[in-house]
Amino acid sequence: MNNELKNFLISTYNVEKHTTKEWEEIQMLHNVRFPSDYIEFIDCYGLGAIDDFLWIYSPWSNNKYLNFFKSGKSALEAYEACKNEFPNEFPFLSYPKLEGLLPFGATDNGDNFYWLNTSENPDLWKIIIYKDRSEEYLEYNLSLTEFLVSFFKGKVQCDILPEEWQEETQIMFTPYIEE
Numbered sequence: 001m002n003n004e005l006k007n008f009l010i011s012t013y014n015v016e017k018h019t020t021k022e023w024e025e026i027q028m029l030h031n032v033r034f035p036s037d038y039i040e041f042i043d044c045y046g047l048g049a050i051d052d053f054l055w056i057y058s059p060w061s062n063n064k065y066l067n068f069f070k071s072g073k074s075a076l077e078a079y080e081a082c083k084n085e086f087p088n089e090f091p092f093l094s095y096p097k098l099e100g101l102l103p104f105g106a107t108d109n110g111d112n113f114y115w116l117n118t119s120e121n122p123d124l125w126k127i128i129i130y131k132d133r134s135e136e137y138l139e140y141n142l143s144l145t146e147f148l149v150s151f152f153k154g155k156v157q158c159d160i161l162p163e164e165w166q167e168e169t170q171i172m173f174t175p176y177i178e179e
Contacts (some may be wrong), residue, residue: 001132005041005145005149006044007170008148008149008152008168008171009050009171009172009173010081010170010171010172010173011044011046011048011150011171011174011175012026013048013175015043015044015045015046015175018037018042018043018060024093026027026059030069031096032095033122034125035115035125035143035144036120036122037053037123037143037144037145037146038104038143039146041056041062041144042056042058042059045173045175046058046175046176047060047066047175047176048173048175048176049108049173049174049176050148050171050172050173051162051165051171051172051173051174052108052155052162053108053162054106054107054113054161054174054175055105055106055108056113056144057071057104057105057106061154061176062178063176063178068104070100071106072103072104075114075150076094076095076101076160077102077105078113079092080094082135086135088126089135090135091115092128094169095115095117096117097117098117098118098122099116099118100117101114101115101117101128102115102116102117102125104144106162107132109132110132111129111130111132111160112132113127113129114127114128114129114130115127116133116139123143125143126139126140126141126142127139127140127142127143127147128140138158140144140156140158140162143154151165151166152165152166152168153166154166
């Protein structure tokens with residue numbers, strides 16, 4: 001994982017790290033591949049939100065709104081409905097197809113974060129962010145952690161995320177504790 005992220009994104013919660021075997025099994029069970037920095041992010045931070053705003057889904061969550069597979073399925077169904085109605089405004093396919101979207105997070109405002117499957121190697125995937133209730137999207141040729149660090153440093157612009165994050169030296173990651 002991008003070690004610079006740990007300088008910006010602070011968590012005081014100890015997370016249970018999953019074994020390589022557990023990650024391989026869950027990917028095989030759901031016919032999905034994850035970028036390596038996402039796996040490291042989840043193993044480092046767990047389930048929760050960046051500054052109580054940007055939620056990164058976890059395959060290990062029991063919460064249907066935060067579970068990678070359940071939330072991802074809902075996000076893709078909503079995307080497909082928009083694509084069927086407005087095909088020119090929603091140009092992407094759905095994962096696992098090449099050039100297909102795979103949801104991995106969302107904001108409290110309803111903006112959706114996706115990986116764009118551009119390669120057999122998930123570490124080379126792009127990030128697509130769709131603004132809520134809009135056909136407008138942003139595209140970044142960065143991994144999840146590269147995107148976050150670049151945004152925190154002010155090297156990339158993303159009007160979906162809070163501008164004040166670029167003025168902060170540290171941002172809290174708030175864990176979501178499941179009962």
